[in-house]
Amino acid sequence: MEIVVQKFGGTSVADAEKIRRAAKRVIETAERGFGVVVVASARGKQTDQLVADALELNPNPPKREMDQLLSTGEQQSVSLFAMALDAMGHEAISLTGGQIRMVTDSVHTKARIKSIGAERIHEHLAQGKIVIVAGFQGIDENENITTLGRGGSDTTAVALAATLGARCCEIYTDVNGIYSADPRVFKGAVKLDQICYDEMLELASFGASVMHPRAIECGKKYDVEIHVRSSGEDTEGTIITHEVPQMEGVVVSGATIQRDLAKIGLVGVDNSPGNAARIFAHLAKAKVVVNDIIQTEISADKANLSFMIEISDLAAAKEAVDQIKGEVNCDSVFVRDDIAEVSVVGVGMRSHYGVAEKMFNALAEARVNIDSITTSEIRISCAVDEDEAEKALEAVCVVFELDKSAVQRS
Amino acid sequence: MEIVVQKFGGTSVADAEKIRRAAKRVIETAERGFGVVVVASARGKQTDQLVADALELNPNPPKREMDQLLSTGEQQSVSLFAMALDAMGHEAISLTGGQIRMVTDSVHTKARIKSIGAERIHEHLAQGKIVIVAGFQGIDENENITTLGRGGSDTTAVALAATLGARCCEIYTDVNGIYSADPRVFKGAVKLDQICYDEMLELASFGASVMHPRAIECGKKYDVEIHVRSSGEDTEGTIITHEVPQMEGVVVSGATIQRDLAKIGLVGVDNSPGNAARIFAHLAKAKVVVNDIIQTEISADKANLSFMIEISDLAAAKEAVDQIKGEVNCDSVFVRDDIAEVSVVGVGMRSHYGVAEKMFNALAEARVNIDSITTSEIRISCAVDEDEAEKALEAVCVVFELDKSAVQRS
Numbered sequence: 001m002e003i004v005v006q007k008f009g010g011t012s013v014a015d016a017e018k019i020r021r022a023a024k025r026v027i028e029t030a031e032r033g034f035g036v037v038v039v040a041s042a043r044g045k046q047t048d049q050l051v052a053d054a055l056e057l058n059p060n061p062p063k064r065e066m067d068q069l070l071s072t073g074e075q076q077s078v079s080l081f082a083m084a085l086d087a088m089g090h091e092a093i094s095l096t097g098g099q100i101r102m103v104t105d106s107v108h109t110k111a112r113i114k115s116i117g118a119e120r121i122h123e124h125l126a127q128g129k130i131v132i133v134a135g136f137q138g139i140d141e142n143e144n145i146t147t148l149g150r151g152g153s154d155t156t157a158v159a160l161a162a163t164l165g166a167r168c169c170e171i172y173t174d175v176n177g178i179y180s181a182d183p184r185v186f187k188g189a190v191k192l193d194q195i196c197y198d199e200m201l202e203l204a205s206f207g208a209s210v211m212h213p214r215a216i217e218c219g220k221k222y223d224v225e226i227h228v229r230s231s232g233e234d235t236e237g238t239i240i241t242h243e244v245p246q247m248e249g250v251v252v253s254g255a256t257i258q259r260d261l262a263k264i265g266l267v268g269v270d271n272s273p274g275n276a277a278r279i280f281a282h283l284a285k286a287k288v289v290v291n292d293i294i295q296t297e298i299s300a301d302k303a304n305l306s307f308m309i310e311i312s313d314l315a316a317a318k319e320a321v322d323q324i325k326g327e328v329n330c331d332s333v334f335v336r337d338d339i340a341e342v343s344v345v346g347v348g349m350r351s352h353y354g355v356a357e358k359m360f361n362a363l364a365e366a367r368v369n370i371d372s373i374t375t376s377e378i379r380i381s382c383a384v385d386e387d388e389a390e391k392a393l394e395a396v397c398v399v400f401e402l403d404k405s406a407v408q409r410s
Numbered sequence: 411m412e413i414v415v416q417k418f419g420g421t422s423v424a425d426a427e428k429i430r431r432a433a434k435r436v437i438e439t440a441e442r443g444f445g446v447v448v449v450a451s452a453r454g455k456q457t458d459q460l461v462a463d464a465l466e467l468n469p470n471p472p473k474r475e476m477d478q479l480l481s482t483g484e485q486q487s488v489s490l491f492a493m494a495l496d497a498m499g500h501e502a503i504s505l506t507g508g509q510i511r512m513v514t515d516s517v518h519t520k521a522r523i524k525s526i527g528a529e530r531i532h533e534h535l536a537q538g539k540i541v542i543v544a545g546f547q548g549i550d551e552n553e554n555i556t557t558l559g560r561g562g563s564d565t566t567a568v569a570l571a572a573t574l575g576a577r578c579c580e581i582y583t584d585v586n587g588i589y590s591a592d593p594r595v596f597k598g599a600v601k602l603d604q605i606c607y608d609e610m611l612e613l614a615s616f617g618a619s620v621m622h623p624r625a626i627e628c629g630k631k632y633d634v635e636i637h638v639r640s641s642g643e644d645t646e647g648t649i650i651t652h653e654v655p656q657m658e659g660v661v662v663s664g665a666t667i668q669r670d671l672a673k674i675g676l677v678g679v680d681n682s683p684g685n686a687a688r689i690f691a692h693l694a695k696a697k698v699v700v701n702d703i704i705q706t707e708i709s710a711d712k713a714n715l716s717f718m719i720e721i722s723d724l725a726a727a728k729e730a731v732d733q734i735k736g737e738v739n740c741d742s743v744f745v746r747d748d749i750a751e752v753s754v755v756g757v758g759m760r761s762h763y764g765v766a767e768k769m770f771n772a773l774a775e776a777r778v779n780i781d782s783i784t785t786s787e788i789r790i791s792c793a794v795d796e797d798e799a800e801k802a803l804e805a806v807c808v809v810f811e812l813d814k815s816a817v818q819r820s
Contacts, residue, residue, distance in 0.1 A: 016466040050486070056426040057490055058497035065496070068504050069489035072482035076460070079479035080467055086475070087468035094478050098508065099553050143509050 001125065003166040004029055007039040007135065007157035011174050012231040013077045014044030016084075022172065022231060023084040026130055030090065035125040037164065039135045039157040040081050042073025063108035067137070067147045071097070074134035074153070081132045092130040095120065097137035098145065102156070104138035110149035111138055113156075116163045133160060151212020158215045162222030169219070169226050171211065176230035177237035178203070178210055180402035181255045185390050188403030192253060193236075196243040199253050199345050202379045206343040207256035216240065243347055250409070251348040251355055252400040257389045258341045258381075262314045263371070264321060265306035268331030271297060275328045276305065279321070286320040288313045292341075292374045292381070302331075306372070308383065311337060339371065340389035343381040344396055356380050358399055366395035411535065413576040414439055417449040417545065417567035421584050422641040423487045424454030426494075432582065432641060433494040436540060440500065445535040447574060449545045449567040450491050452483025473518035477547070477557045481507070484544035484563070491542045502540040505530065507547035508555065512566070514548035520559035521548055523566075526573040543570060561622020568625045572632030579629070579636050581621065586640035587647035588613070588620055590812035591665045595800050598813025602663065603646075606653040609663050609755050612789045616753040617666035626650065653757055660819070661758040661765055662810040667799045668751040668791075672724045673781070674731055675716035678741030681707060685738045686715065689731070696730040698723045702751075702784045702793070712741075716782065718793065721747060749781065750799035753791040754806055766790050768809055776805035 006029065008022045022038075030036045050069050054061045061069075078094035085092035101117030124131045135153025138146045148155050154171060161169035178200065181189040195203075197220035204213045210228060219226045219240060229237025247253075269275055276295065283290055292308040309317050314337060321333055342363075349355050356373075359380055363370055368391060371383040384392050396402075401409045416439065418432045432448075440446045460479050464471045471479075488504035495502035511527030534541050545563025548556045558565050564581060571579035588610065591599040605613075607630035614623045620638060629636045629650060639647025657663075679685055686705065693700055702718040719727050724747060731743055752773075759765050766783075769790055773780055778801060781793040794802050806812075811819045 016463070019467060053426070053486075053490060054493055057429060058493040061493040062496050065489045065492045065504060068492075068506075069486055072485050075482050075485075076463075076479055079475045080463060082475045082478075083464055083468040083471040086472050094475055096478075096555075145506075 001033070001035045003035040003037060003125065003164050005037045005039060005157050005161040005164070005166045005169040006172060007153060007170065008041065008172045008231060009153065009174075010041040010044050010047070012172050013040050013081065018231075019077075019081055019084045020088075023081060023088055025172070025231070026085065027088060027090055030130055034167070036130050037121060037125070037160060037166070038081060038130065038132045039153055039160060040074060040077045040132060041135050041153040042070075043077050046073040046076070064144060067108045067145050070147055071134070071137040071145045074136050078132040078134045085130055085132075090130055091128060092132060093124050094132040094134070096134045097156075098139045098143065100133055102138035104140055104146045104148070106140040106142075106144065106146065108144075108146055111140070111146035113138060113148070113159050116159060118163045121164060151215055154212050154215035155218055158218045158222075158224050158226060161224045162218065166224070169224050171226060171228045172231035173210060173228060174231065175210060176233055176235055177228055178208070178240070178254070180253065181393060181397050182208075182257065185257065185393050186255075186397040186402065188397065190403060190405055192238045193405075194239040194241055195253055196247055196347055197240060198243065198378055199347055200240045202343070202345040202376065203254050203256055206341060206345070206379065206381060207258035208254070248348050248351050250346055250406045251352045252344045252346040252402065254346070255342065255344045255393055255396050255400065255402055257393050258343070259386065259389065260311045261308050261339045261341060261383070262311045262317075263306055263308050263336040263339050263383065264317055265304060265334045266321065266325065266328070266330045267304050267334065268298065268302045268329075269305050270329040271301050271303040279305065279324055279328060282324045283317060283320050286316045288317040288320060292372070292383070294372055294374070308339065308341070336371070338386045339383050340386040341381045341383050342389055342392045342396060343379055344400060345379045347378050349378050349380070359396055362395045362399040363392055366391055368392040368395065411443070411445045413445040413447060413535065413574050415447045415449060415567050415571040415574070415576045415579040416582060417563060417580065418451065418582045418641060419563065419584075420451040420454050420457070422582050423450050423491065429487075429491055429494045430498075433491060433498055435582070435641070436495065437498060437500055440540055444577070446540050447531060447535070447570060447576070448491060448540065448542045449563055449570060450484060450487045450542060451545050451563040452480075453487050453490075456483040456486070474554060477518045477555050480557055481544070481547040481555045484546050488542040488544045495540055495542075500540055501538060502542060503534050504542040504544070506544045507566075508549040508553065510543055512548035514550055514556045514558070516550040516552075516554065516556065518554075518556055521550070521556035523548060523558070523569050526569060528573050531574060561625055564622055564625035565628055568628045568634050568636060571634045572628065576634070579634050581636060581638045582641035583620060583638060584641065585620060586643055586645050587638055588618070588650070588664070590663065591803060591807050592618075592667065595667065595803050596665075596807040596812065598807065600813060600815055602648045603815075604649040604651055605663055606657055606757055607650060608653065608788055609757055610650045612753070612755040612786065613664050613666055616751060616755070616789065616791060617668035618664070658758050658761050660756055660816045661762045662754045662756040662812065664756070665752065665754045665803055665806050665810070665812055667803050668753070669796065669799065670721045671718050671749045671751060671793070672721045672727075673716055673718050673746040673749050673793065674727055675714060675744045676731065676735065676738070676740045677714050677744065678708065678712045678739075679715050680739040681711050681713040689715065689734055689738060692734045693727060693730050696726045698727045698730060702782070702791070704782055704784070718749065718751070746781070748796045749793050750796040751791045751793050752799055752802045752806060753789055754810060755789045757788050759788050759790075769806055772805045772809040773802055776801055778802040778805065
């Protein structure tokens with residue numbers, strides 16, 4: 001029997017009516033002859049409510065206890081999902097992370113999966129049951145409940161699909177696929193029929209919030225075909241899959257805006273060995289995640305150093321920099337908290353020339369000033385003034401024809 | 411280190427303020443040098459809400475899934491309780507039924523405990539932690555979550571106290587102990603300092619709702635001292651313990667009213683071997699729990715048969731009796747749905763004469779008609795008209811001096 005994993009997020013199981021709608025879709029798949037494994041998140045705002053309950057008792061709750069608390073949200077939705085299927089005449093069984101032996105490390109609130117026990121799921125499927133697995137949660141080797149952090153249910157679904165050798169992993173969500181750009185900003189954005197893992201990873205890491213990078217990484221590692229589609233409409237969504245030759249023909253698959261960034265610059269740092277390491281070790285100690293480091297020499301013994309951070313880390317980062325700046329003989333520090341990054345992504349960049357030039361020209365014509373530029377093999381990102389980010393995205397979308405499907409482009 | 415088990419019911423952990431109050435009490439006990447194991451129920455109306463959520467999806471939800479769903483209520487309250495203790499500066503750890511290996515049979519929604527793993531609790535206590543255990547829940551041998559049914563958290567607490575060799579099991583509740591009668595009916599009722607298991611079992615089975623009989627049975631079996639006391643006031647409550655000689659000096663310890671009863675009578679049943687068995691087997695098949703069976707011969711070959719049931723079972727019982735009445739040649743069937751039972755309980759009855767006579771006289775003087783009488787070695791129960799039950803209870807309380815403490819009685 002071929003297996004399909006179907007993942008429903010919190011909004012897709014928010015109330016009885018939505019659970020029934022999701023259950024109906026699951027039954028349709030089962031009736032087409034597939035073994036169906038459902039992964040469900042906590043209902044709608046349940047997690048927020050539990051977090052509020054916790055904070056009322058403890059402003060800094062122990063992470064182990066947060067996991068013990070928050071994992072109940074998924075446990076509730078999977079048992080309710082199983083009840084809905086039962087009421088519709090289909091045998092079903094709900095299983096927690098512990099019950100499928102989803103063993104993780106012990107890093108509470110952001111655990112990583114070590115192994116998954118597939119036997120129990122196979123047994124239930126063989127008995128004709130639909131299996132509903134609680135997303136987001138696991139257990140460590142001492143039976144402590146752990147959670148996988150942001151995007152955890154997607155990761156559960158993709159990892160399960162890999163373990164079970166599923167035909168594909170369907171991610172049901174409130175949009176009907178991955179778009180070439182955010183349609184709220186660029187009206188002409190088109191839904192992509194398919195995209196490869198590396199492109200999706202770059203899009204997700206640089207502002208596309210449909211899926212969490214961890215789940216995509218997992219899909220890439222185990223070659224799981226991921227189908228992102230709408231829980232409300234019965235349309236084909238976007239397939240995230242391994243790279244196939246014809247994808248190279250498309251230069252740019254998508255464009256994103258990443259907002260809420262800040263930039264810190266250290267001007268005139270002593271350019272002696274180990275100084276950069278010293279600065280970033282100090283930032284790491286302050287638990288600040290740093291991106292897009294740029295260092296430029298300004299004289300024989302002095303350099304400028306800048307990096308981007310999420311704005312929520314700005315206070316901690318500023319404090320860390322102020323502590324270290326004397327040690328590295330920094331002349332001055334500047335901070336920009338009005339930064340956004342506009343990125344274009346496409347595996348076709350590997351084999352096409354002039355992509356960067358085309359992007360910079362488009363921004364110049366739109367009179368958007370570029371603060372800094374970073375690139376990967378399949379991505380070009382420009383930091384711009386946050387107020388100009390939408391104008392920049394539109395300009396980029398037009399020049400790379402992101403309002404046309406891949407086959408229509410010139 | 412001596413261990414104390416402290417159980418807090420749903421109203422005692424209903425909100426943040428109440429959880430903090432309970433946590434304060436737990437810390438006081440820990441600071442007196444005890445190892446404290448807390449058992450907590452689901453917060454306030456959580457269970458009712460989850461049941462409503464389930465019924466919205468399925469009028470007859472699978473019991474396994476109900477257990478999976480409802481057990482989240484206790485899991486939430488224990489993790490929140492641990493967070494509260496942490497915020498007050500005490501190390502604490504919450505554990506689910508699965509995490510302490512509370513293994514039960516697989517009778518979902520009313521499972522029975524088979525074994526409890528004590529090692530993990532002892533380890534945490536040895537590390538100076540307060541251990542918070544989710545009441546009401548266990549797991550079966552296949553890791554399915556089970557629940558223990560009504561009074562389940564009390565049973566968890568008493569069984570844990572037995573397994574851990576605890577000094578006592580404190581049941582915190584919204585009353586401050588066991589009373590000689592319900593103070594809402596008999597104003598003069600006094601709090602009992604102590605009561606033996608057998609008396610408490612009879613009181614609980616015949617209308618006193620403070621504790622569930624199963625938990626008391628467990629306490630009796632393993633000789634666990636149970637202390638029923640108030641979660642709001644810092645007063646001594648009632649100790650439920652094994653029988654000691656001086657208890658025999660008190661003829662009647664307490665009196666109860668059991669309401670919501672019905673009586674069914676079968677008049678003129680053929681008095682041939684196996685007829686009674688046939689009737690009650692048929693009622694058992696209809697899942698009706700029958701009490702107080704009375705059979706009286708009315709002629710050489712005819713008998714009258716009556717029994718009591720809970721009024722919620724009346725429709726099912728009536729249907730079952732109507733199906734069987736032809737088979738046993740029953741002349742007619744009568745039903746009374748306005749019945750209550752007034753009971754007096756006391757181990758002293760074993761060694762005192764005239765207790766029944768005293769009760770019947772008191773009822774006669776109060777002009778209460780007795781419908782039927784049943785007794786055990788330490789209990790006398792009279793079925794009366796429900797409207798007269800309170801008057802009957804008062805009369806009985808006065809004659810047995812239930813407004814005086816044991817030592818004050820004549």
